[in-house]
Amino acid sequence: MNIVVCIKQVPDTTEVRLDPKTNTLIRDGVPSIINPDDKAGLEAALRLKDEIGAHVTVVSMGPPQADAALREALAMGADEAVLVTDRAFGGADTWATSTTLAAAINNLKYDLIITGRQAIDGDTAQVGPQIAEHLKLPNISYAEDIKIEGDSIIVKRQYEDRHHLINAKLPVLITALTELNDPRYMTPGGIFDAFRVKKVAVWTLNDLTVDTSNIGLKGSPTKVKKSFTKGAKSAGKLFNLEPQESAELIVDKMKEKFII
Numbered sequence: 406m407n408i409v410v411c412i413k414q415v416p417d418t419t420e421v422r423l424d425p426k427t428n429t430l431i432r433d434g435v436p437s438i439i440n441p442d443d444k445a446g447l448e449a450a451l452r453l454k455d456e457i458g459a460h461v462t463v464v465s466m467g468p469p470q471a472d473a474a475l476r477e478a479l480a481m482g483a484d485e486a487v488l489v490t491d492r493a494f495g496g497a498d499t500w501a502t503s504t505t506l507a508a509a510i511n512n513l514k515y516d517l518i519i520t521g522r523q524a525i526d527g528d529t530a531q532v533g534p535q536i537a538e539h540l541k542l543p544n545i546s547y548a549e550d551i552k553i554e555g556d557s558i559i560v561k562r563q564y565e566d567r568h569h570l571i572n573a574k575l576p577v578l579i580t581a582l583t584e585l586n587d588p589r590y591m592t593p594g595g596i597f598d599a600f601r602v603k604k605v606a607v608w609t610l611n612d613l614t615v616d617t618s619n620i621g622l623k624g625s626p627t628k629v630k631k632s633f634t635k636g637a638k639s640a641g642k643l644f645n646l647e648p649q650e651s652a653e654l655i656v657d658k659m660k661e662k663f664i665i
Contacts (some may be wrong), residue, residue: 408461408518409462410518410519411443411536412478412521413524414437415524416435437474438474441525444521444588445581445586446519447483448586449586453551461483462485463485464489471488472605475488480599480600481590489505489506489509496625497620498626499529499532500625501620501622502532504620506532507535508615510540511613516576518537518542519579519580520532520581521580522547542576543577544580545560545573547580550585557572558572
């Protein structure tokens with residue numbers, strides 16, 4: 406089985422700041438990490454590799470420094486890594502990003518494609534399903550558990566207050582939730598191989614078969630008009646009531662907020 410995992414290097418949003426002039430994230434001085442949902446997807450692929458002997462290729466679209474995220478994936482146990490990078494890809498929205506990644510994946514063999522549900526720096530949850538659409542593959546989102554049975558995949562899909570259990574024939578694309586698993590740590594041997602033995606393939610625009618009108622800033626139909634930080638919550642209220650009064654107050658507040 407060949408598994409392709411898409412990962413994104415993102416700023417650690419616990420330390421995020423916004424530039425008030427450009428409405429963009431200030432990335433200088435902010436540590437970069439593998440997007441958490443993507444890392445859970447990578448761990449899912451590595452567990453399948455351990456169980457059934459899959460070949461795992463990790464793909465990331467980004468600037469040259471995204472090489473660090475790919476080498477971390479290699480150190481965790483991935484077999485190959487591909488960095489898709491070119492100035493022509495800069496400024497891409499979800500449509501242009503998914504178009505570029507789909508073109509890259511078309512150069513690879515795959516039975517299963519795994520992406521994260523969404524990236525913590527954009528929170529759109531659009532790129533994974535869009536890749537599936539470009540590749541004309543079925544898409545199962547919000548995966549909490551996955552199992553391979555023969556030529557099919559069984560996915561436990563989170564859905565509001567319940568779960569869906571979906572069986573689909575491979576190839577298929579799934580988007581992973583952070584709750585899917587706890588990613589493993591890099592091993593000393595894996596780190597050595599990732600930085601001294603294995604290579605990260607670098608693909609530019611010339612390596613892809615793609616309509617250039619659909620990539621980069623010019624190929625992006627959406628633009629960010631404004632970004633702002635969330636305002637602080639107001640101070641809470643403390644009530645000292647008898648149990649019956651407390652219950653009535655809770656019910657009233659829940660009705661007020663249309664929870665019940």
